[in-house]
Amino acid sequence: MKRNLTIGTRRSQLALWQANYVAEALRRHDPELTVQLQHIVTQGDKILDVPLARIGGKGLFTTELEQRLLDGTIDLAVHSLKDLPADVPDGLCLAAITARHHVHDAFVSNTYASLEALPAGARIGTSSLRRKAQLLHTRPDLFVADLRGNVDTRLKKLDDGQYDAIILAEAGLQRLGRADRITQLLPVDTMIPAVGQGALAIETRADDESLKQALAFLNDEGTAAATTAERTFLAAINGSCQVPVGVYGTVQDGILTLQSIIAAPDGSQVCRTTTRGSAADSAAIGHEAACTLLDDGGRRILTDLGIIPTY
Missing domain, CATH: 3.30.160.40 (Porphobilinogen deaminase, C-terminal domain)
Incomplete structure (x- = not known):
């Protein structure tokens, strides 16, 4: 395996946490290894004022990273598994799926103690059709409004009074040190998580056998x-x-x-x-x-x- 590895990552605070988590694990596993990050902007990062479902659901946060893998600019990409389309492009593979932690969706509010405590007509924010559908199934009396942006942006919109509550992934809040903002963890009976939620995927070229073997220790x-x-x-x-x-x-x-x-x-x-x-x-x-x-x-x-x- 080459001794210098380049990890492709988005620039968001959460994406950088994830990439650095993998980079540090690699350095601990092989102290002679040099690991660097390359920041890559994806389509999903560029379009922040349109609901995700309207701009296409597949590869919004991954396509540009995968292209860099295919052209050899980077050696591996670290993704939130829930962002990764089910079909991996030809020539690429998932070399490791990390142990999953903090799989739930989190209810976050400055005023109300739980989803059940929201009054009829309350405004709750989420960018996910999955969450919207399950929220309205449980509480059809709520007004579900679109919410885009990184974790801090979404929390600021809540703090500014634009929403009575918002729904975020527990994993993201935990990783960014924002667990104190969690008001309620929604049980799976109320809110089934997204595919792969809480896990990280490490993607690389399918023909790079030495790198795949070197990454195997990260697979759960x-x-x-x-x-x-x-x-x-x-x-x-x-x-x-x-x-x-x-x-x-x-x-x-x-x-x-x-x-x-x-x-x-x-x-x-x-x-x-x-x-x-x-x-x-x-x-x-x-x-x-x-x-x-x-x-x-x-x-x-x-x-x-x-x-x-x-x-």
Whole structure:
């Protein structure tokens, strides 16, 4: 393996935390290794005044990094796994999926103690169709408004009184030292997380065998199995991180449990299922869950949104 590695990363504070986390792990593992970061601007970073679902859901925060990998400008890219499309481009691979922590969505408010405590008509901010659909399914009396920007920008908008509450990923708040802003962790029964939420993905060139071997120590088998099921589910419905679906896998004693939903954007309909099986069959479990939900009304929901499932 080469002794100098370049990690491609977005410039946001959270992306830099993630890239530095991997860089430090690599340096600890191999003190002779030199690791540097290269900052890359993605489409999702450039367009901040339009809801994500309107500008296309696939690759908004990853395409530019993947192109740098393919042209050899960088050696690896560190992604929030939830931002990474289900289909990895030819010539690239996911060399490691880190152990998942802090998987929940977080309710953040300066006034109200919980989602349940919000009064009718309260204004709650999120940029995610997945969150919007589940919020409105639980609380159809709320007004869900779009919210873009990095974590600090979103918190400032809350503090400025633009929202009564906002929903953010627990992982991002924890990583940035903002855990004190969490008012309530939303249970999975209320808010199923996004595909890969809480995990980091390390992407590199598929033909770089020495680098893939060097990155293997960062891979967590349980998280990799769970997120393989989640990403297979996403691929089967032809979805992206900006469609109203949630899927969350856990592994215990070799058994993978996958909870998944497909929801109408207004929350009026939610198709939900739980699928279990051997963690060794993670891809098959993800596909089974997708087929079940598509046949149970999910296909109609997605078709109405212009999404044609691959199954």
